[in-house]
Amino acid sequence: MLRHNLFNLISTELEIVETKLTASINSNLDLLNETSTHLIKAGGKRLRPAFVLLAAKFYKDDLTEIIPIAVAVELIHMATLVHDDVIDNSNIRRGVKTVMSCWGNRMSIYTGNYIFARSLALVAAYGRRDIVDVLADASMKICEGEIIQMLSCYNVNLGLKNYLRRIERKTALLISLSCRLGAMISKAPEQGINALKLYGYYLGMAFQITDDILDFIAEEQVLGKPAGSDVKQGVITLPALYALKYDQHKAELSSLLSSPELCRTETDRIIDIVVNSDGIDYAYEKTRHFALKAQKQLNSLPDVPVKEALFDLADFILDRDY
């Protein structure tokens, strides 16, 4: 349903984005082309480009001018993923081997930097200070978020506020930015830019909580990476956070989650406790809360078909139909 709706409105543009993603990586070095397009070829939801395009669609029918920034935003996302795989020592992403696993740390760092520089070149072409500004700001905040996440690992004493801050930096920020950039480039009025920015923010929060739930309940096939990755890395997400506070096994869970070794060896037991607590339901409730907030932002926007699509997108999360 989600894909259907998105496809109806921006299918042509998303196809162009797909082509331009590969075309934008254009080095004289074969090796660098290979490593940089490796992750692109693994596919992906292209959620961020989709948001850029959908936000722009409120104010513009011809999205030709929007394509490069949609590509740039996906490239920034990919650059962070390539670096993340070095940092997390991950071998699999989106069902295929990571750049790190195929070419090692060194090439992965270069590849991430190169992809980021490529996205910068696309952004530069707009010649707009405000756009480079928000991108630089987002890049800094994303780095900060990764550090907050790192510092929070295995720490069972941090609460909801720390979690929300982490997922904001990790996901909501770039989705919010995508919506904002789509609106900015299609010359939306200030109030429209702001509503779309907030829509993206709340939807991004909802998405990340959903992702965090799936890490507990989904199969490796669905995730495209091993289930329980968060637990294994000591990343304490919302369902676990709830169980740590309210579940009957909270003492056991606390001692397991605070030990890097036990997080690795007792992953199944940890997942078991969390899945059998009310943590999953609580997290779904939070997802719902953010999805509703996202929908509310749409009220003030023009009544064009894309409005319904964005509303449905939030509904889709409310439905738990994934």
Next chain:
Amino acid sequence: MLRHNLFNLISTELEIVETKLTASINSNLDLLNETSTHLIKAGGKRLRPAFVLLAAKFYKDDLTEIIPIAVAVELIHMATLVHDDVIDNSNIRRGVKTVMSCWGNRMSIYTGNYIFARSLALVAAYGRRDIVDVLADASMKICEGEIIQMLSCYNVNLGLKNYLRRIERKTALLISLSCRLGAMISKAPEQGINALKLYGYYLGMAFQITDDILDFIAEEQVLGKPAGSDVKQGVITLPALYALKYDQHKAELSSLLSSPELCRTETDRIIDIVVNSDGIDYAYEKTRHFALKAQKQLNSLPDVPVKEALFDLADFILDRDY
């Protein structure tokens, strides 16, 4: 003499750059501030900011407007150094422990990305497409250069052309860019921008060859890092390249330099062969060649005091007085 001349003309501005370098790192996360300012506090020649300022001085007396880009260029340089230390697993740079050595790979990757994003924010403030453009282009080429260097390690069959391409990407490009940006922002005429860009390019080539010579002949104290680092990492530089082709011990040298293990264990023997060959003299000759080419670019520029300083800077290299 070098420092003296630079200081006469841009000493006030360089002091402001120094202050702004630390001030520009301004995260809410103490850890990120600490890691990001770690390398700044280690000092450094601030060669790139100096070139930005000197180039601007041809066309402008008040350099207030130039300071942010001078800071940005040094930050970009530092971001690459922080990542390099992860890649090369280096413990010491500029005489102090590296970010990698103090905080590990993970924090170093984040820190490099954060510093780069900070520099981007400074660049954005100019609101000039051409400037973001040349920076994006330079960032891509620097990544490519690092990969070329990586692919060239332990390969004794690559010649002068490969070496020149490597040092171009490694050093000349960013110094050339510094001169170019200084000229661009001070609204120099096209021909002035071009002459300064070429001056920076040739001087950068001369500087890197000098650096490569010093890796063979200088003490650890002078270098701020262990001597023979290039050899240990299998990076074959000009003096070695010459010895590989013409020295009586070329067969031995070739078998040593093509083995990662022998590069580490037989470093002293390798240095010995190269230092006793004519490779060092040959490299000095190349340095001289580039320094003269740099000086030649100055001819067409306005006769202001900075012209003499830039001429002397190239002379300084010709003098071997370092």
